[in-house]
């Protein structure tokens with residue numbers, strides 16, 4: 001069961017309809033998978049001499065990808081329900097990570113240019129020159145900071 005911010009993210013990602021509370025052990029597993037995926041993406045494709053930490057990250061993501069997936073059920077009224085727990089969320093995230101690493105979209109994977117942000121995103125823009133994870137957060141912050149900097153320079 002998941003709650004708080006992790007539950008909101010799970011719901012927003014369309015993984016589960018009603019995530020429940022997240023116990024400390026499940027939170028630890030979730031953070032470990034997140035770090036393994038991040039380490040793997042940063043080092044991908046693996047060099048023959050890749051260090052053991054990256055190889056362990058690959059093993060961890062592969063293991064998580066064998067977990068069950070969220071259960072989907074289409075109701076007669078046409079409503080899709082998605083149920084499961086932490087295992088199902090981790091299984092879905094790990095499989096998506098493996099699909100990304102092994103697919104054509106990996107070439108368009110970018111890290112947000114905001115130094116305070118650690119988000120990764122797939123740049124599907126036509127020009128392939130997207131710089132921010134999202135305009136609502138990092139893009140607008142950058143624009144505002146640049147505007148203030150120009151005003152200060154103009155006033156000085």
Ligand SMILES: [Zn+2]
Nearest residue numbers: 112117133138
């Ligand atoms: Zn960002």
